[in-house]
Amino acid sequence: AQSVSQHNHHVILSEAASLELGCNYSYGGTVNLFWYVQYPGQHLQLLLKYFSGDPLVKGIKGFEAEFIKSKFSFNLRKPSVQWSDTAEYFCAVNAGQAGTALIFGKGTTLSVSS
Amino acid sequence: GAVVSQHPSRVICKSGTSVKIECRSLDFQATTMFWYRQFPKQSLMLMATSNEGSKATYEQGVEKDKFLINHASLTLSTLTVTSAHPEDSSFYICSAPPAGGYEAFFGQGTRLTVV
Numbered sequence: 001a002q003s004v005s006q007h008n009h010h011v012i013l014s015e016a017a018s019l020e021l022g023c024n025y026s027y028g029g030t031v032n033l034f035w036y037v038q039y040p041g042q043h044l045q046l047l048l049k050y051f052s053g054d055p056l057v058k059g060i061k062g063f064e065a066e067f068i069k070s071k072f073s074f075n076l077r078k079p080s081v082q083w084s085d086t087a088e089y090f091c092a093v094n095a096g097q098a099g100t101a102l103i104f105g106k107g108t109t110l111s112v113s114s
Numbered sequence: 115g116a117v118v119s120q121h122p123s124r125v126i127c128k129s130g131t132s133v134k135i136e137c138r139s140l141d142f143q144a145t146t147m148f149w150y151r152q153f154p155k156q157s158l159m160l161m162a163t164s165n166e167g168s169k170a171t172y173e174q175g176v177e178k179d180k181f182l183i184n185h186a187s188l189t190l191s192t193l194t195v196t197s198a199h200p201e202d203s204s205f206y207i208c209s210a211p212p213a214g215g216y217e218a219f220f221g222q223g224t225r226l227t228v229v
Contacts, residue, residue, distance in 0.1 A: 032216050043222045044158075044207070051216055090157060098214045101148045106157045 002027040004093050006105035013081050013112050021076040021108050023065075023091035030096030033074040035065055038088040038107075047089075050074065061085070083114040116142045118210050120221030127198055127228055135193045135224045137208030143188040144210035148218065149181075152205040164191040198228040 003026045013019060025031060035047040048059025055067040065076045074091060088109050092102040117140040127133050137147055145166045150158040162183055163171040170183035180202075182194040191210075195202055205225055209218040 034217075044220045046217075049217060088155075094216070094218075096216075098216055099146045099211050101160050101163060102158075102209065102218055103160065104150075104158045109155075 002031075002093055002095065002103045004091055004103055004105035006089075006091050006108050008108045009106070010109045010111070013110070015083055015112055015114050016080050017112075019076070019078040019081045019085070019110070021089055021091075021110070023074045023076065023105060024072050025074065025091075025093045026072065027093065027095065031093050032096060033065075033067060034092040034094075034102065035059065035063070035074075035076050036090045036092060036104075038090065040087070044090070047076070081110070081112050083112050086110060086112045116140075116210075116212055116219045118208065118219045118221040120208055120224055122224060123222055124225045125227070127226070129199055129228055130197055132194055132196045133198055133226060135195075135206055135208075135226075137191045137193070137210070137221050139189045139210045139212075139219075142210075142212040144191075145188060145213050147185060147191040147208055147210040149183065149191075149193050150207045150209065152207060152223075154205075158207060166191075195226065198226070200228045202226065203228045 005024045007022045033050040036044045050057045050067045058064045090107045091105040094100040094102045119138045121136045147164040149161045152158045161176045164183045164185040166185045172178045185191045207223040208221045211218040
């Protein structure tokens with residue numbers, strides 16, 4: 001069975017600081033990888049996704065993530081965070097076949113102070 | 115991108131009653147839909163996989179008689195919480211991948227409060 005680990009439960013940063021949120025998954029086969037953001041009181045929004053190809057993927061709002069297959073990792077990064085990035089961030093994975101369910105990590109709460 | 119609509123967005127019901135939540139894919143067909151549950155400040159937990167024209171597949175620990183799922187058409191899945199209790203209060207979210215697709219699109223979620 002697949003599983004996703006997000007090691008950072010709560011990250012607190014000042015504006016303009018760099019961000020890296022860790023995500024590791026456990027699955028032996030081909031996977032698709034996703035990062036979602038959930039702003040307070042809002043529904044999930046897709047930040048970026050990786051299916052294949054270039055392991056460095058760029059998403060919305062200046063976020064990027066790098067897939068490192070040998071480490072089973074898909075860490076999320078942003079060079080300079082803003083106060084508006086305060087939110088909950090979820091890493092998710094599904095098996096490489098079409099139409100499979102996403103399995104989510106426990107989430108990381110990011111708090112950015114201005 | 116594809117749109118998934120979930121209704122209602124909020125519902126308050128009395129303990130012992132049943133509540134139906136609808137999940138519709140608006141501009142694509144979905145043979146499979148997924149239902150998740152999210153407790154406050156926690157992650158999304160997969161409850162069940164809804165399959166058009168066949169029985170839903172439930173995750174371990176999810177009571178299928180309590181959470182009835184019906185996938186009546188290629189664009190509609192419903193989740194009915196039967197005999198609701200306060201501990202069923204939660205945020206329920208559906209998602210659907212377009213047929214043959216790898217990415218699932220999420221509904222807005224339904225906040226259920228059982229009083």
